[in-house]
Amino acid sequence: MLDPKLLRNSIETVEQGLKKRGSSVSMSVWTKLEESRKSLQSYTEEKKALLNSLSKTIGNLKVAKKSSSREEKEALELTKEVKDKSSELDEILKRQKDFLLGLPNLPDEDVPKGKSEEDNVEVRKWGKIPEFSFKPRDHLELGKILGGIDMDAGSRISGARFSVLKSDLAALHRSLIQFMIDIHVRIHGYEELYVPYIVNKESLIGTGQLPKFEEDLFKLRGNQEYYLISTAEIPVTNMLRGQIVNSKELPIKWVSHTPCFRSESGSYGKDTKGIMRLHQFEKVELVQAVEASNSEKALEELTNHAEEILKALEIPYRVVMLCGSDLGFSAAKTYDLEAWIPSQNKYREISSCSNFRDFQSRRMLARWKNEEKNNNELLHTLNGSGLAVGRTLLALLENNQLEDGSIKVPKALEELLGKSKIEVK
Structure with missing residues (x-):
């Protein structure tokens, strides 16, 4: 399996290697999956940080013996949203792995070009x-x-x-x-x-x-x-x-x-x-x-x-x-x-x-x-x-x-x- 970092940071190298192999794999599939991964990962991390902050607020309110019902309701909604988005992210990561498993290795530089x-x-x-x-x-x-x-x-x-x-x-x-x-x-x-x-x-x-x-x-x-x-x-x-x-x-x-x-x-x-x-x-x-x-x-x-x-x-x-x-x-x-x-x-x-x-x-x-x-x-x-x-x-x-x-x-x-x-x- 190719290093995912290579596809993320140097997709041109991958495309050139696949071309040398005569492979017809389209990297546009990976590009779309990677865009979705970045977006979902960023969104999920942001919501997790917000949820952590909210949990601390709820804890402080309870220590102060103040009502935290509004914050608890918001936390429940946020927890469900994080869970749903995490499931979507897991699915994207699985599809990325499946894509990587289907990609061949890249030829060494000294491997000759050829069609047969x-x-x-x-x-x-x-x-x-x-x-x-x-x-x-x-x-x-x-x-x-x-x-x-x-x-x-x-x-x-x-x-x-x-x-x-x-x-x-x-x-x-x-x-x-x-x-x-x-x-x-x-x-x-x-x-x-x-x-x-x-x-x-x-x-x-x-x-x-x-x-x-x-x-x-x-x-x-x-x-x-x-x-x-x-x-x-x-x-x-x-x-x-x-x-x-x-x-x-x-x-x-x-x-x-x-x-x-x-x-x-x-x-x-x-x-x-x-x-x-x-x-x-x-x-x-x-x-x-x-x-x-x-x-x-x-x-x-x-x-x-x-x-x-x-x-x-x-x-x-x-x-x-x-x-x-x-x-x-x-x-x-x-x-x-x-x-x-x-x-x-x-x-x-x-x-x-x-x-x-x-x-x-x-x-x-x-x-x-x-x-x-x-x-x-x-x-x-x-x-x-x-x-x-x-x-x-x-x-x-x-x-x-x-x-x-x-x-x-x-x-x-x-x-x-x-x-x-x-x-x-």
Whole structure:
């Protein structure tokens, strides 16, 4: 959530940031609400002061044993008026908060302008794109040859955009998760968390999925307002909701593996075959919480941590900085890591690493204790996939395929998987 003071004191800055995002939100709604708030607040405070003065007068009259009936009648009328106006003010403040909850974060200054993903800026590349002496197969064909990807079974069990992994590919999927977590914990210094996959409405508001993107979520039926998580970012980041962290605990670095559930409501016709875009998939998520002055450095670090996994698996990739209009709702700046997919002859997103600055922490009231200033300050939160497991599996299969459809296992996974090659069944 944006700082209300920013809208009150520098609305032009907000409008420029929204324009960079390509947002069509009209600030005239806020302006009218703010005018009403100021008027009601001023009027209410004035009447409260008058009521306090009147109460003192009534007290003095009673001490002097004089009649105060006229003043008491006036006080009753004034009390009702203050109550009514206070209710109106509360309603205006609620509408202001609802408006703020619907506003996206403002892009950082160095975020490039642009209208679509075509305007994202490539920052760097790593790895050599494989050259095959044969026509490379896509991951779905490889999965069938290896007896490891069964989309038909997924469809029978659940419906479209579900899959079943079997045998060596199920083991490879599990090995990838273990490998990622081990690297992030042992080498990168993250603390591993096991978190709920079902969250309440407040958690989704905290990280920014609600109120705007409910259609992307799976909501559970029942008496409680529960939702399946669309990313581990939600439960992990909400560990901080309503908390005040000691400065000695910073930076906080958490890693968690969870399934993720997405309706993909806006993805009709996109990636309809295979495991590129499913309703249920796995991610290993990285979350950091830092002081404001350290969040830019933390984004570079977190992005590098995700990159290290791709390097260890020898998967060619590139890093792109998202333009303003391609940023996620809560993000101020985002780097996407895109892995090379031979069958598509292009790079595809495999991780998204973002700095949210104090946008999420203001929604969650997540703070840290600044002992030097003797006050509580909002944390800056960051997160990124380290990595999306299904897409990593996909990229590994396609980049490491051999002519007969077998797969060369990366050195980094040989010990975990217990083999150096996945043979055709």
